[in-house]
Amino acid sequence: MYDIAVIGAGVIGTFIARELSRYSLKIALIEKDNDVSNGTTKANSGIIHAGYDSEPGTSKAKFNALGNPMFDQICKELAVSFKRIGSLVIGLSSRDMNTIEELYIRGLANGIPEMRVLNGNEVRKMEPNLNDDVSGALYAPTAGIIDPWELAIALAENAVENGVELLLNHRVTAVEKLPGGYRIHTPASDIEAEYVINCAGVHADEINSMAASTHFHITPRRGQYFVLDKYAGGLFNTVVFQCPGKMGKGVLVTPTVHGNLLIGPDAQDTDDKENVETTADRLLFVRESAAKISDRIPFNTVIRTFAGLRAHPNTGDFIIEESKEAGGLVNVAGIESPGLSAAPAIAKHVVELLRGAAGKLKERSDFNPLRRKMLKFMELSDNEKAGLIRKDHRYGRIICRCEHVTEGEIVDAIRRKAGATTVSGIKRRVRPGMGRCQGGFCEPKVMEILAREMGKDMLEIVKEEKGSFILTGRTKGSQDYEGK
Secondary structure, eight states: OEEEEEEOOSHHHHHHHHHHTTBSOOEEEEOSSSSTTOSGGGSSOOEEOOSOSSOTTSHHHHHHHHHGGGHHHHHHHHTOOEEOOOEEEEESSHHHHHHHHHHHHHHHHTTOOSOEEEEHHHHHHHOTTSOTTOOEEEEETTOEEEOHHHHHHHHHHHHHHTTOEEEOSOOOOEEEEETTEEEEEOSSOEEEEEEEEEOOGGGHHHHHHHHSOOOOOEEEEEEEEEEEOGGGGGGOSSEEEOOOBTTBSOOEEEEOTTSOEEEEOOOEEOSOTTOOOOOHHHHHHHHHHHTTTOTTOOGGGEEEEEEEEEEEETTSSOEEEEOSSSTTEEEEEOOOTTHHHHHHHHHHHHHHHHHHHHOOOOBOTTOOOOOOOOOOGGGSOHHHHHHHHHHOGGGGSEEETTTTEEHHHHHHHHHSTTOOOSHHHHHHHHOTTOSTTTTTTTHHHHHHHHHHHHTOOGGGOBSSSTTOBSOOSOOSSSSOOOOO
16 A cells, blocks of 8 residues: 555646655655646646746635745756746836736735836836837736646656656546545556545546545646747746736747747636637637737747636635545645746645644655756757767767657666656657757657557557557558558
8 A cells, every 4th residue: 555646647746746755755646647747737838937926815826836946956957948027017108007006015915025016118028029018017927938747747657756756647447445545446557545546637527526525626728838939938037917807918929949939828617627729710710819018929930829728616726635535645736827936835835734644754864855857958068079079970870850868868768767658748848859850850750769668569669648659550661560
């Protein structure tokens, strides 16, 4: 029996698993998909919010304010890209400026440092590509940008290195109460644990209802995005928001940590918890909304569109609590924006909840908070590249020409703890397929490397989910293919 089972390997689940791995506990991290970070984590804005937006006194406000300053140390330990570039909430009218004043006052109540209200000239000096009708803005220099799936992958790696067992392709079908714990049923195997932490994202209400009565509901809220080529990445220096509305923070424009420009999302509630399709009408809405920020956005440089689902709770706030009906079941649900920003503080709070429920937790003397850095060949100097190639010739073979990703980087991504097993898993870890051609040239080479390293036939390699095969058979060669 495990001491603790964490259900869901998104950024919340991986943060909690890594935080718990500091203690002498037997921990299982259970994920329904082929890889970590496959849900909301892989399809969001990647922003570490300053913390002025949430209503004072809410869990959103509390954990955002606590979580934001933790990212510098965490990202240093995990070798994850993170940049504090600041954010602007721009005003286009006197009504917007009243909202900005309210956000400023709210931010003060939440303890957010260094905020300033700027006039139109000050804003355009910071961001010369904004439209001329911008009349002012709230500036929050502590906001930042991050790669959310890189973070979750790094957290999972570090957790596994510290003893957490990662169970992929374990979709939870039932949660059975036992004397002194729970039995979690999955098609792959059953898992028994004394405590269960529910971090299942848009499915968190379903997991809760397997063990207790339904007392909260999650609505999937779909958001669609544009990704622009790195040519457009320098158009803005900060994260630029419009004034928030009832459906959230609205369409934003932000540079990414990798140098692209990201635009979105819209907000559309849906009943389908798997629906991440993009639609022409909503993408048009995103484009028209972004034009209110700047009419200089070069949409002719779009390289990809995508959609993600946020877990919107009917409570209006994060749900972080032990179930009153099912002792030992801790729900960490409804973690929509600013959930990414709040994640490290949420993880520490969950540990305290467990400490209160289980008693004293014994800290490990051998916990290692450091994750080995992934070499990024394109960021090395010429001398460093030459030295690396002398040590390992695979770093001299470029697989992805857009992002200058080498075979050595791909092999490293596969062989690590919680390593990649799919084409998308490689893409998220070392970025082949993230560039202008979106995998048009490098994907077959990535598949070859995956097949070789995993001892599989190329026909067995999948794009993302289990069963998402790319190849169906051979089209060339003198011999018929017989599945060998």
